[in-house]
Amino acid sequence: MNKRQKRRGLSYAGRRTVNGLVFLSPWLIGVTAFFVYPFISTFLYMFHDVTLEPGGMKMEFTGLKNLQEVFINSPTNVRMITEALASSFGTVILIMLFSIFAAVLLNQKFHGRAVVRAIFALPIIVSSGILLSVFKEDLFVRSIQSDPSTIFQSTALQDMLQSFGLDVTLVQSISDMINRIMDIVWQSGVQILLFLAALQSVPRVLYEVSSAEGATTWQTFWKVTIPLISPYILLNGLYSIIDSFTFYDNPVMKEVMNQFNDMNYEVSSALSMVYFAIVLVITLAAAGLASRHVYSAEK
Amino acid sequence: MVRRKVFRRRIRRGNRSAAGNVCIFIFLFLLGAFMLLPLVYSCLNAFKPLEEVYIYPPRFFVRNPTLENFSVFFKLASGLHVPFIRYLFNSLFVTILTTVVHIVLSSMAAYPLAKYRLRLSGLFSLVVVSMLFTSAVLWLPNYILMAKMHFLNTYLPYIVPNLAAPIGLFLMKQFMEQIPFALVESATIDGAGHWTIFWRIVMPQVKPAWMTLAVFSFLSVWNQASSGFVYDERLKLLGDLIANINAGGFSRLNISMAGTLFMIVPPILLFLFTQNRVLETMAYAGIKE
Numbered sequence: 001m002n003k004r005q006k007r008r009g010l011s012y013a014g015r016r017t018v019n020g021l022v023f024l025s026p027w028l029i030g031v032t033a034f035f036v037y038p039f040i041s042t043f044l045y046m047f048h049d050v051t052l053e054p055g056g057m058k059m060e061f062t063g064l065k066n067l068q069e070v071f072i073n074s075p076t077n078v079r080m081i082t083e084a085l086a087s088s089f090g091t092v093i094l095i096m097l098f099s100i101f102a103a104v105l106l107n108q109k110f111h112g113r114a115v116v117r118a119i120f121a122l123p124i125i126v127s128s129g130i131l132l133s134v135f136k137e138d139l140f141v142r143s144i145q146s147d148p149s150t151i152f153q154s155t156a157l158q159d160m161l162q163s164f165g166l167d168v169t170l171v172q173s174i175s176d177m178i179n180r181i182m183d184i185v186w187q188s189g190v191q192i193l194l195f196l197a198a199l200q201s202v203p204r205v206l207y208e209v210s211s212a213e214g215a216t217t218w219q220t221f222w223k224v225t226i227p228l229i230s231p232y233i234l235l236n237g238l239y240s241i242i243d244s245f246t247f248y249d250n251p252v253m254k255e256v257m258n259q260f261n262d263m264n265y266e267v268s269s270a271l272s273m274v275y276f277a278i279v280l281v282i283t284l285a286a287a288g289l290a291s292r293h294v295y296s297a298e299k
Numbered sequence: 300m301v302r303r304k305v306f307r308r309r310i311r312r313g314n315r316s317a318a319g320n321v322c323i324f325i326f327l328f329l330l331g332a333f334m335l336l337p338l339v340y341s342c343l344n345a346f347k348p349l350e351e352v353y354i355y356p357p358r359f360f361v362r363n364p365t366l367e368n369f370s371v372f373f374k375l376a377s378g379l380h381v382p383f384i385r386y387l388f389n390s391l392f393v394t395i396l397t398t399v400v401h402i403v404l405s406s407m408a409a410y411p412l413a414k415y416r417l418r419l420s421g422l423f424s425l426v427v428v429s430m431l432f433t434s435a436v437l438w439l440p441n442y443i444l445m446a447k448m449h450f451l452n453t454y455l456p457y458i459v460p461n462l463a464a465p466i467g468l469f470l471m472k473q474f475m476e477q478i479p480f481a482l483v484e485s486a487t488i489d490g491a492g493h494w495t496i497f498w499r500i501v502m503p504q505v506k507p508a509w510m511t512l513a514v515f516s517f518l519s520v521w522n523q524a525s526s527g528f529v530y531d532e533r534l535k536l537l538g539d540l541i542a543n544i545n546a547g548g549f550s551r552l553n554i555s556m557a558g559t560l561f562m563i564v565p566p567i568l569l570f571l572f573t574q575n576r577v578l579e580t581m582a583y584a585g586i587k588e
Binding site: 026257265 | 320323326327330331333334335338404405407408410411412415423424425427428429430431432433435436437438439440441443444459460462463465466468469470473474476477493497507508510511514515518567570571574575
């Protein structure tokens with residue numbers, strides 16, 4: 001360490017870290033109070049018998065009893081988790097493909113683009129909180145959302161395809177896919193918006209250059225657009241994984257909330273902790289695998 | 300691929316074939332219909348008399364439009380001992396304050412992570428984990444914490460937990476990482492301090508990101524209900540009022556739809572506003588090296 005550094009007290013890297021922490025600290029305090037602390041509490045509930053009493057909460061240490069209760073004594077839970085994981089995987093991939101396609105279309109210039117974009121953002125506005133409960137009570141909307149066959153006449157389609165002599169399982173999977181379109185479309189609002197913001201952050205200069213070099217639109221899309229928005233593809237992928245695994249309609253989440261509402265706090269926390277641990281592993285694995293192929297401006 | 304480039308359009312109009320245009324139009328139209336129809340139907344319900352709501356098979360359009368649902372809605376609202384305008388004020392106040400502070404805090408946190416190469420190992424997993432845990436799962440410990448801090452029955456439970464929502468940091472960090480480091484360096488050489496760089500260089504560059512974040516944040520706060528943290532009726536939100544009216548169930552479906560329209564309009568307005576702004580920024584201030 002030379003003299004100048006000693007006089008200032010901190011090395012250059014040290015000062016940077018301090019400055020960084022100054023910027024970071026308000027957020028860090030908030031996260032510690034409203035996430036880390038509740039998280040640790042929930043983690044502890046898993047090993048305790050929790051009862052609410054007037055004047056406070058009583059926790060009695062029970063060891064691994066709750067975990068045993070959830071995963072060994074009730075065999076349906078394990079199957080429920082694996083099924084939820086499998087179905088969410090498919091949904092994530094379809095959502096990604098659909099949202100990137102929709103964003104590319106919406107990013108083009110045409111008349112009434114603002115209105116069309118607003119329409120595509122509507123699911124975000126509607127599919128959260130109180131509005132959802134209103135819409136769920138609505139007969140017509142409910143009939144569309146939980147059983148899309150009412151508007152697609154999917155049963156009629158099935159009969160028709162089967163009368164052509166197609167295999168029953170094939171027909172079933174086709175109509176399943178059609179029925180899922182509604183879910184996919186309604187769950188990809190956030191992703192479309194993120195991709196739109198990403199597409200707009202691609203410097204126009206690059207398109208000019210690639211056009212001057214004689215690249216076709218197809219080549220430009222794969223060689224310029226996709227690499228430049230790849231960080232946001234990763235971002236969106238992680239968001240989609242998390243979102244679809246913790247979707248209110250997910251059977252595991254439903255069970256967690258049911259147990260919570262029945263005041264079985266320890267069972268609810270044990271189930272959610274294990275489930276979230278699995279999802280976290282999947283998310284981090286996906287992030288680790290994808291981050292190698294992601295473009296970064298700093299490299 | 301149909302992706303069209305803006306600059307080429309300026310030089311040569313009609314670069315894409317008419318057939319391509321028609322295809323895009325049809326595709327967007329179909330998808331838009333998917334998204335729009337349920338909502339339009341529900342909104343139309345707000346103008347239907349009750350007997351028309353429950354006709355089977357359901358009818359899409361209104362036969363006898365009526366504004367009665369709105370007047371009943373206001374009658375119901377005025378019957379409560381807190382005026383409707385108070386709920387509206389509470390919601391707007393809480394939502395706008397939270398959204399603004401949330402954007403500032405998460406951008407501040409994202410800035411050193413993205414541009415200082417401040418590698419705090421484990422922070423990213425922390426962010427992901429906290430995104431997993433929805434507020435409903437952490438409700439009980441949160442309640443105990445807020446009771447200890449005397450937050451209960453104030454505006455604070457609506458505001459404070461949302462300020463550090465992890466999605467903001469997640470989003471801002473990703474966008475800030477794409478700003479060329481040269482911009483920050485040259486500002487440093489010109490003698491700019493950390494605050495100046497943050498406010499004058501970085502934040503304008505990521506305007507699309509925080510405009511988008513504003514929409515997300517506004518929505519999640521706007522749609523929340525008091526959920527047990529607040530029991531003084533004067534401090535409750537518009538969402539609570541709507542939920543109360545919804546508790547009337549099927550017999551009040553059309554009336555609660557009328558109330559729900561008040562919930563839907565502000566987010567849509569905000570969305571239209573921010574999206575136009577985003578386009579404006581990107582047209583004039585591209586990242587140039």
